Amino acid sequence: MNAKHTVFVNTYTNGVLDPAAEMAGPVRDGGRIVANTAAGCWGPMLTPALQGGHEVPTPVFVEGAEPGDAVAIRIESVRVTSQATSSGKDRPVPECAGEDSGVKPVCPRCGTVNPTTHIVGVGRDAIRCDRCGTPCAPFEYLNGYTIAFDERKQIGVTLDKEAAEKIAESGREYMQTPDNSIQNPAVTLVPHDLVGIAARVRPMVGQVGTMPKRPFPDSRNAGDFGRALLSVKHEYAMTEEELEDRTDGHLDSNKVREGAVVICPVKVKGAGVYVGDVHAMQGDGEIAGHTTDVSAIVEIRVDLIKGLTLEGPLLLPVPGDLPYLARPLSERERALAQQEAHKWGLPGIEDAEPVGVIGSGADLNRAIDNAMKRAAALFDMTVPEVMNRITLTGGIDIGRAPGIVLVTMKVPTDKLREKGIWELVKEQYRL
Numbered sequence: 001m002n003a004k005h006t007v008f009v010n011t012y013t014n015g016v017l018d019p020a021a022e023m024a025g026p027v028r029d030g031g032r033i034v035a036n037t038a039a040g041c042w043g044p045m046l047t048p049a050l051q052g053g054h055e056v057p058t059p060v061f062v063e064g065a066e067p068g069d070a071v072a073i074r075i076e077s078v079r080v081t082s083q084a085t086s087s088g089k090d091r092p093v094p095e096c097a098g099e100d101s102g103v104k105p106v107c108p109r110c111g112t113v114n115p116t117t118h119i120v121g122v123g124r125d126a127i128r129c130d131r132c133g134t135p136c137a138p139f140e141y142l143n144g145y146t147i148a149f150d151e152r153k154q155i156g157v158t159l160d161k162e163a164a165e166k167i168a169e170s171g172r173e174y175m176q177t178p179d180n181s182i183q184n185p186a187v188t189l190v191p192h193d194l195v196g197i198a199a200r201v202r203p204m205v206g207q208v209g210t211m212p213k214r215p216f217p218d219s220r221n222a223g224d225f226g227r228a229l230l231s232v233k234h235e236y237a238m239t240e241e242e243l244e245d246r247t248d249g250h251l252d253s254n255k256v257r258e259g260a261v262v263i264c265p266v267k268v269k270g271a272g273v274y275v276g277d278v279h280a281m282q283g284d285g286e287i288a289g290h291t292t293d294v295s296a297i298v299e300i301r302v303d304l305i306k307g308l309t310l311e312g313p314l315l316l317p318v319p320g321d322l323p324y325l326a327r328p329l330s331e332r333e334r335a336l337a338q339q340e341a342h343k344w345g346l347p348g349i350e351d352a353e354p355v356g357v358i359g360s361g362a363d364l365n366r367a368i369d370n371a372m373k374r375a376a377a378l379f380d381m382t383v384p385e386v387m388n389r390i391t392l393t394g395g396i397d398i399g400r401a402p403g404i405v406l407v408t409m410k411v412p413t414d415k416l417r418e419k420g421i422w423e424l425v426k427e428q429y430r431l
Contacts, residue, residue: 001026003025003026003027003028003029003031003063004025004026004027004028004031005027005028005031005032006027006031006032006033006034007024007025007026007027007031007032007033007034007060008034008035008036009024009033009034009035009036009057009058009060010035010036010057010178010179010180011024011057011058011180012038012055012056012057012058012178012180012181012182013052013055013056013057013058013059013218014049014050014051014052015044015050015051015052015053015054015055015103015217015218015219016051016052016215016216016217016218016236017052017056017059017211017212017215017216017217017218017221017249017272017274018215019211019212019213019214019215019268019272020215023058023059023060023061023211023270023272024057024058024059024060024061025060025061025062025063025270026060026061026062026063026270027060027061027062027063027273027302028063029062029063029064029302029303029304030301030302030303031301031302032076032299032300032301032302033060033273033275033299033300033302034297034298034299035057035274035275035276035297035298035299035300036057036178036295036297037056037057037178037275037276037277037278037295037296037297037298038055038056038057038177038178038181038183038276038295039055039082039085039175039177039183039185039186039277039278039293039294039295040054040055040206040207040276040277040278040279040293041053041054041087041186041219041277041290041293042085042086042087042090042139042186042290042293043055043175043177043181043183043184043185043186043293044183044219045090045102045138045139046127046137046138046139046183046184046186046188046189047117047127047182047183047184048096048105048106048107048114048115048116048117048136048137048138049114049115049116049117049182050114050182050183051103051104051114051217051236052102052103052216052217052218052219052220053102053103053217053218053219053220053225054207054218054219054250054276054277055181055182055183055218055276056207056218056274056275056276056277057274057275057276058274059210059211059272059273059274060271060272060273060274060302061270061271061272062266062270062271062272062273062302062304063270064304064306065266065269065270065271065304066266066269067213067266067267067268067269068266068307068309069266069271069304069305069306069307069308069309070263070264070265070266070304070305070308070309070310071210071263071264071266071271071273071302071303071304071305072261072262072263072264072302072303072304072305072421072424073208073261073262073263073264073273073275073300073301073302074261074300074301074302074303075205075208075256075257075258075259075260075261075262075275075298075300076258076299076300076301077258077297077298077299078203078204078205078257078258078278078296078297078298079153079203079296079297079298080149080153080201080203080278080280080294080295080296081176081294081295081296081297082149082174082175082176082280082294082295082296083148083149083174083175083176084146084147084148084149084159084167084174084175084187085146085147085175085186085187085280085292085293085294086141086144086145086146086147086164086186086187086189086190086191087144087145087147087186087191087288087290087291087292087293088141088142088143088144088145088191088193088288088290089141089142089143089144089288089289089290090139090140090141090142090289090290091139091140091141091142092138092139093137093138093139093140095108096108096136096137096138097138098113098138099232099233099234100228100232100234101138101139102138102217102219102220102228103217103220103232103234103236104232104234105136105138106136107129107131107132107134107136108134108136109129109132109134109136110129110131110132110134112129112131112132115129115130115131115136116129116130116131117129117130117136117184118130119171119184119188122165122168122169122188122189122190123168123188123189123190124137124140124189126168126188126189127184127188137184137189140189141189141191141193143193143194144189144191144192144193144194145158145159145191145192145193145194145195145197146158146159146163146164146167146168146187146190146191146192147159147199147280147292148163148167148174149201149280153201153203153280154200154201155198155199155200155201156198156199156200156201156280156281156292157196157197157198157199158192158194158195158196158197158199159192159195160192160195160196161190161192164187164190164191164192165190167187168185168187168188168189168190171184171185171186171187171188172185174187175187175294175295176295177295178295186293199281199292200281201280201281202254202257202280202281203257203258203278203279203280203281203294203296204253204254204255204256204257204278204279204281204282205256205257205275205276205277205278205279205298206250206251206252206256206276206277206278206279206282206286206293207221207249207250207251207274207275207276207277208249208251208256208262208264208274208275208300208313209221209247209248209249209250209251209262209264209273209274209313210247210249210264210265210266210267210268210271210272210273210274211247211267211268211270211271211272211274212245212246212247212249212267212268213245213267213268214238214242214245215235215236216229216236216245216246217229217236218249218250218276219250220236220246220250221246221247221248221249221250222246222248222249222250222251222360222403222404223243223246223248223359223360223361223362223366223367223370223403223404224360224361224362224363224367224400224402224403224404225250226243226246226360227243227362229243230243245267246360247264247265247267247312247313248312248313248358248360248404249264249274249313250277250404251313251358251360251399251400251404252277252282252286252399252400252404253315253358253397253399253400253404253406254279254282254283254284254286254399255315255317255318255321255356255397255406256315257318257321258318259318260315260316260317260318260321261315261316261424261428262313262314262315262316263305263308263310263313263314263315263316263421263424264310264313265309265310265311265312265313271302271304273300273302275298275300277293278293278294278295278296278298279291279292279293279294280292280294284397284398285397285398285399285400285401286399286400286401287398287401289400289401303424305420305421306420307420308419308420308421310374310378311374311377311378312357312358312359312360312370312371312374313358314355314356314357314358314378314421315356315357315358315406316354316355316356316424316425316428316429317356317408319428319429319430322354322408323394323395323397323408324395325392325393325394325395326354326393326394326395326408326409326410327354328353328354328429328431334349337349350412351412351413351414352393352410352411352412352413353410353411353413353416353425353426353429353431354393354394354408354409354410354411354425354429355408355409355410355411355416355421355425356406356407356408357371357372357374357375357378357406357407357408358371358374358399358404358405358406358407359371359372359373359374359404359405359406359407360403360404360405361403362402362403363402363403364398364401364402364403364405366403367403367404367405368396368405368407371396371405371406371407372386372387372390372407375407375409378419379411379412379415379419380415386407386409389409389410389411390407390408390409393409393410394407394408394409394410395407395408396408413425
């Protein structure tokens, strides 16, 4: 099949990223993918038939991509389509949890694993097993809210019970759930613990990445949530070593938004680029485990980088999202630095520009260690040197608790050229 300039995606996985499954596309190097994304965490979590906690669009085959390459994903547009959604801190329902509440939930009455469901009314018991009619939602809200957005998607306001019930009665319409999505709308459970809170809308993309080397439930394609697969017995169980086959596509950094560039490892032929789990807004760290999952139209451009072997994603945020110390020097600052260097007998200052490295692990400390080791290996540095560069010229941002971070530092431009990413950095920061 000839590679396309633009690939439109409106089909979805069953919650599992499987390298043996057929991909969409192919898209050519430099081409675009336009994805009609379904809402992330809560809807799929309330849909036992989905086996991954999310429902991401079908991954796309990139022409010419081979293991050991990388793909630069430019996020060109993110447009929220949902009019409302629900979210909050989750709690598994013990009788529905089964061996793994996020992957293999069960009907508490008939014992069906990953039962298909239907909705009867609204509220906690509305999601019911098709086989026996028993309520079987695997999760409930420990503290939750329903939030509605203005027509231009600039602001959201959390609602009271009466308004939340009205939205729940027409959940798929208010959430603009795509036609091919099977998820139960998150608003069905009518959470309303927070009322009257206003929050700015600034969409970001929680899942941006490439196909892992082995089948992963999509929300577990990360070093923190993936650890749940170490203690189960179902077909997606894996060892510590096998967990390294992940690509950390579930990164939940609020800096992954319109205008950012994510550079992802290629671990299977064709890369398998996917995006999903769009959030209407998220603070600096998804501390509650969830935020405002929405349906959205996401447009990305993909550029193949041959021979760039990565252990995990790199991120070039929009300039305003860079840590203060990581921002490129102005002409005045550069001249002042050169003057000071010459005063002390130095020939000049190091030519270096910002790059972010995603790290993941069981907790935030181990995620930071992971990011620093990745940075050291990629740029031929020691970890202590990376530590110093972060402290002098960068920063650390929490993506998600328990363990996703973004480590940013300035890297010498000769290293950026050597790795084939200098032109991307130069373009992103208008250098």
